Amino acid sequence: MRTIRFERQDTVGRIVLANPPYNRLDLQFSESLRQAVHDASQSDIRVLVVQAEGPHFSFGGEVREWPGKDVNWFHTFVAEVNLSYRAIEALRVPTIAAVQGVAFGGGLELALACDFIVAAEDAVFRCVEVTTGMLPIAGALQRLAERVGRGRASRFAMLGEPISGSLAGELGIATHVVPEAELAQATEALARKLALGPTKSYAATRKLLKVWSAGGVPAADATLLDITMDLFDTEDCTRGFLNTAKAFDLDIEPPEMLFNGR
Template identity: 30%
Template sequence: MSDVVKLEQDGPLAVITFDSPPLNLFDDAVFEGFDRAVRAVAADPPRGLLIRAEGKVVSGGVDVGKVFDGMSPEAGGQLWDDLLDTIHVLDELPLPTVFAAHGLCLTAAFEIALACDVLLASERARFGLVEIVVGLTPSMGGPQRLAERAGPNRAKELIFTGELFDAATMERWGVVNRLYAPDAFEAESRAFAQKVANGPTKAHAATKRLVAAQKEGGARAADAIVAEVSGPLFATEDLQNAVRSFLTDGPGKATYEGR
């Protein structure tokens, strides 16, 4: 897929890995590699997606000298349109998406994390949208998605100050879903992603559609599409097999195939 952004398959789970040492800085090659990887996942969907990074940090942010220096307002607007298009492809994947942050996670990487369904963090991880250092606001969806998770005032505080926030604070604010000890983080985050990927994939896709409808128009908007979204689940092999398993062996024994 790319020298700096790798796409691999681990059973039902697709794994995108940032690997651009030493800081996994986002430059054109990383942005383009990530876009290709996300579109490859969308073109042939697995049953789950894990996004992670190699090295000491998740990412030190954008390579400012290579990406922003000398950029015109027109080119800047086009850059944000292109990057948000990638974020929207990620956001709309019909499968659980999990981001694993083992260390420092800044700017573009944090914005990608906020576009995922679940954000897992090592207790050592720190997060920041620090674009104020170059006179920018985060523009890959960070402010709005952070506001969805933590509320508008917390989002503005984090961005206005440009400060770094530890994983425990991010969990308390509702940004991080789960914390793991550093020495267990790789195994625990991979196991979590595998667990959701091995679940009823079509039901997970239905869950994502209902939650998205609620975000757009409230609970009644989600109610209005339940029959359309959840009715077809009765035709899936996963539901039919799970019901038989429930009746024969009790709950929690079903094996799902994503069909």
């Protein structure tokens, strides 16, 4: 049975965790996720949603499979999980995680690999690794520090405190927070908005933010000119400038555009 699948509707792609109710990340997870991300990258989607079937996003790693393994196995496992999550970050389209119920451990890290997190108000995020004597193995610690600061990241990782969906929104971990009954609708609305937007501009924004994450403001400033010039001759940018110029001539607000992603 496939526990992860890629599907698409028009230009909206979806990676679905399909092992409810807990969607635990088992030994086949990283390979299956990489295949799903590969399928997404080979398609012409303009946005990707990561979502889960059942009441929970993911309880994290299937730790019951780990006892008795040696350190070489664990090294390979951690490396493969990180490769699969970084593959999501390497996509050239915006990514959204839709989180209901629990997102623990690797489930939280999967959500943090996305640009946007749409969370149910009563969702629960948690770094549970400390309860096993481990630390977050797929990037949660540094990505939390990037979003909420070192102090809060230390608190959540070292104390294993749960973070409600509402608090995640207040802290900037989640970008959108809604009642659980509205999660699917809110996610779909955001996905459709992004799918109709300037895809190449989104890709450039993601690229610049990655440079900033790695090297701070000086590195981003040094890269900004090249990234900007790559956008100038795109079809969307050309049409966008013309649309705005005409509006200025008429002394009106520029009308909303539908971009074609080129």
